[in-house]
Amino acid sequence: MEDPLLADVGDSRYTMRLRLEPIGPANASDLWLVHNDDEVSRWYDNAKPSFEEAEQRAKFMGDSWRFHGVHKWIAYDRVSGEVVGRGGLSRTPVDDDWGQIYALLPAEPWVRVAHEIRRPSIAHANWLEIGWALRREFWGHGYASEIGRAGLAFAFDVLGVQAVVSCTVCHNVRSRAVMERIGMRYAGEIRSRGMIEGVEEEQDDAPFAVCVLLRRDWDRSSAGLGFGQALASVPR
């Protein structure tokens, strides 16, 4: 019998140059491809997932789309069909690590509210994380910013959340530049497990820079008005 809690897996979305597909089991090999790129894996503790790990991850992402209405996309070149990267939004777990971000958001009740559906994970209801990873050959063309703008438009205009945050280890200057480019603003630092510049292995207390965009600033900004063009549900 069909699970009454299941929402549709998300639809394809289109930006000027990319087709964005909600990640699910069918995208496992493309997810594997992105995370097995040497220049991507070095930002994830040099960890290259096995195919089975990519399959598990893609399944979790598909479940998140169905239960929570959002997770990451795989980005394909609209003309060639090549895998450009993966990116977009996800709900953040209700845990101590992500709890550090409460201090960087307004002191308002919506910040701590959990999503009513507690699977596949217990996650925040009213704010999302945004991120990006591109295969090396696609850096330097604005694709991450294109995915980022699409993510913001989806978060605020489709899902109606209150805030979007983005985190990266402090020395990931390219990722920080994407955050600034799409109109997010530096809000502070948190500590979590990750890479520290010049240190070979992942550490428990790596500094992460956090950028935030609030719904109220999105609604006011020219970015909010302009980015409506950044995302379409049919090709145009």
Ligand SMILES: CC(C)(COP(=O)(O)OP(=O)(O)OC[C@H]1O[C@@H](n2cnc3c(N)ncnc32)[C@H](O)[C@@H]1OP(=O)(O)O)[C@@H](O)C(=O)NCCC(=O)NCCS
């Ligand atoms: C982080 C990452 C996605 C950034 O990719 P990127 O290509 O630098 O970012 P963008 O796609 O926004 O492209 C911006 C660059 O393209 C240029 N560009 C060309 N055409 C452009 C366009 N139409 N729009 C915007 N920028 C454009 C910009 O001038 C900029 O160039 P610069 O790097 O010389 O300053 C990429 O470095 C990556 O995949 N890293 C590994 C994974 C990772 O670290 N992910 C983040 C973990 S938190």
